[in-house]
Amino acid sequence: MSERIVKLIIDGKEVFAKPTDTILKAATDNGIYIPTLCYLEGLTPHGGCRLCVVEVKGNPKLMTSCTTPVSNNMEITTNSPKLVKYRKQIIELLLSERIHTCSVCVANGNCELQELASKFGVDHTSVSRNWERFELDMSHERFVLDHNRCILCTRCIRVCDEIEGVHTLDIKKRGKDSMIIVDLDEPWAASYSCTECGKCSAVCPVGAIYIKGKHLSETKKKELPEFIVRRRSR
Amino acid sequence: MTTSTSLDKRLILVDKAITTYGNRKDALLEILHIAHNVYGYLDKKILLHISEKLNIPPSQVYGVATFYNYFKLKKPGSHAITFCLGTACYVKGAEEILSALEKEFNIRRGETSADGKISVFATRCVGACAMAPNVIVDDEMIGKATKEQVLEKVRKLLEGERSET
Numbered sequence: 001m002s003e004r005i006v007k008l009i010i011d012g013k014e015v016f017a018k019p020t021d022t023i024l025k026a027a028t029d030n031g032i033y034i035p036t037l038c039y040l041e042g043l044t045p046h047g048g049c050r051l052c053v054v055e056v057k058g059n060p061k062l063m064t065s066c067t068t069p070v071s072n073n074m075e076i077t078t079n080s081p082k083l084v085k086y087r088k089q090i091i092e093l094l095l096s097e098r099i100h101t102c103s104v105c106v107a108n109g110n111c112e113l114q115e116l117a118s119k120f121g122v123d124h125t126s127v128s129r130n131w132e133r134f135e136l137d138m139s140h141e142r143f144v145l146d147h148n149r150c151i152l153c154t155r156c157i158r159v160c161d162e163i164e165g166v167h168t169l170d171i172k173k174r175g176k177d178s179m180i181i182v183d184l185d186e187p188w189a190a191s192y193s194c195t196e197c198g199k200c201s202a203v204c205p206v207g208a209i210y211i212k213g214k215h216l217s218e219t220k221k222k223e224l225p226e227f228i229v230r231r232r233s234r
Numbered sequence: 235m236t237t238s239t240s241l242d243k244r245l246i247l248v249d250k251a252i253t254t255y256g257n258r259k260d261a262l263l264e265i266l267h268i269a270h271n272v273y274g275y276l277d278k279k280i281l282l283h284i285s286e287k288l289n290i291p292p293s294q295v296y297g298v299a300t301f302y303n304y305f306k307l308k309k310p311g312s313h314a315i316t317f318c319l320g321t322a323c324y325v326k327g328a329e330e331i332l333s334a335l336e337k338e339f340n341i342r343r344g345e346t347s348a349d350g351k352i353s354v355f356a357t358r359c360v361g362a363c364a365m366a367p368n369v370i371v372d373d374e375m376i377g378k379a380t381k382e383q384v385l386e387k388v389r390k391l392l393e394g395e396r397s398e399t
Contacts, residue, residue: 167291172300184278184296193291 008074023065023076024052034078035087035116037094038153039066040203043162046154050090051116054078062086088120096125097176099133099148100206106146107207110216113151114206134179139189142211143201145180150208152178156200163227168194180208199227244272245283252287259288266299275306303357311346311353313391315384316370320359328367331381332356338385351392 006019010027017026022045027034038049045066053062057075065078077083094100094113102108117123134147154171157180161167168191172181182188201209210216251268255261265288269280276299285295299305317323317332332354336342339352346353362368365377369384371391376384 161291167294170291170293170297172297174301181293181296183292184281185300193293 006070006072006074008070008072008076010076011078017070019070021070023054023056023063023068023070023074026070027065027076027078032078034065035119036066037112037116037151037205038155040155040158043155043158043203046158049094049151049153051087053083053086055080055083084120088122091117091120091122092125092127094151095122096127096129098150099129099131105149105207106210107149107216111207112205130176137182137188138212139187140191140194140196141189142196142198143188144210144212145182145188146208146210147179149206150180151206152180153205155203155205156180156209159199159203164195164197164199166193166195169200202227245280247272248280248284249287252284257288259290262288262290262295262298266295266305270305275309277307277309308346309350311350312395313352313372313388314355314370315352315372315388316355316357316360317343318358318360318362318366318368318370319356320363320366322359322363323367326366328369328379331367331369331379331384334381335385335388339388351395352388 004019005016006021008015008017008026010023010030010032013030013032015026015030015032017029021029024034024036024039024045034052034054036049036052038046039052045064047064047067050062050064052065054065054068055077056063056068057077062083065076091113095117100113102111102114105111108114136148137145152171157167157169157171160169168182170181171178172185173179182191183193188194198211201211204210207216248265248269252261252265255264262284265284266276269284270276273280278296281295281299282292284290285292288295299307315335317328319328319332332343335354339347341347341352341354343354343356360368360370360375362375362377365375367379369376369379371384371387376387
């Protein structure tokens with residue numbers, strides 16, 4: 001691969017990056033903040049939450065910065081009234097899709113969605129909430145899977161597949177019926193492929209997967225989980 | 235966990251297809267199609283078998299199978315009643331007929347009755363909006379369906395089944 005350096009402009013600032021970098025990486029390397037949710041460094045980008053959308057000059061569409069590679073002379077805007085409006089809307093939709101009642105959630109205070117909502121000043125949703133209830137999977141002796149809090153960011157699936165390498169978790173169905181499943185949609189305790197590593201609970205941005213009897217401030221760390229750091233340095 | 239290795243003729247057909255595709259992972263959808271054609275549905279046993287043969291995690295196979303509406307995961311009843319809930323049919327009252335049927339035969343949409351006689355499906359546009367509401371009973375299409383008409387038809391179906399046995 002050529003070691004050519006690409007020059008681009010992010011928010012009026014001249015920035016240099018490797019041609020293999022994504023816009024998100026180029027921005028964060030240069031201290032420019034782009035909000036993310038489904039993205040987790042070390043895992044394959046998913047591009048599902050759309051929070052990291054940016055405007056690229058000459059392109060009428062918004063691009064997800066976590067999946068778009070940089071190219072020469074790109075002019076990128078990471079913060080504009082339009083983007084803020086869209087991001088707020090996305091957070092509102094995420095909050096209204098399942099039951100996100102922070103006050104009774106285990107992740108209260110340790111939740112990335114909650115953090116983003118307060119950062120963007122989302123204190124209510126303009127669309128009516130969908131109060132459909134899902135049953136908790138508490139069958140496993142260590143883990144709890146709460147579909148009511150899940151935002152389908154697929155971090156747990158990716159960490160299970162790419163780092164632990166067992167792919168116990170996946171998504172079933174599609175659209176609003178999508179749900180995280182364990183093996184063939186079985187209760188977690190009946191899973192035969194799960195290695196009980198607990199990586200899924202460490203990367204869950206909300207309170208959808210957590211360890212029983214432990215406070216989330218113990219299991220969830222603000223910095224990158226250690227196993228992902230190790231993988232990156234390899 | 236291993237799947238039962240009973241010498242099921244249908245399973246042999248599926249295995250043959252898997253071998254034809256050289257156990258390739260990217261042939262998953264093809265294999266699912268073949269298995270669905272052979273069995274008429276895909277239950278967990280078949281999915282697990284395919285997952286083992288193709289060396290794909292079971293959750294992924296299940297995810298693919300549930301993504302497509304075409305695949306049925308449970309054995310369907312001997313009679314299929316399909317309701318169109320597309321915009322035109324919905325406006326013309328398909329939902330009412332469906333609810334009435336659900337009530338009378340104690341069955342929910344997308345499910346099969348406990349005795350395995352009838353399955354009720356809800357689908358989107360069948361391409362005959364002028365005839366809305368459309369109900370498809372087995373292979374017969376009922377256009378401009380009324381509640382009485384559909385319920386009567388299903389009652390007759392069940393009666394016919396009872397007299398056969």
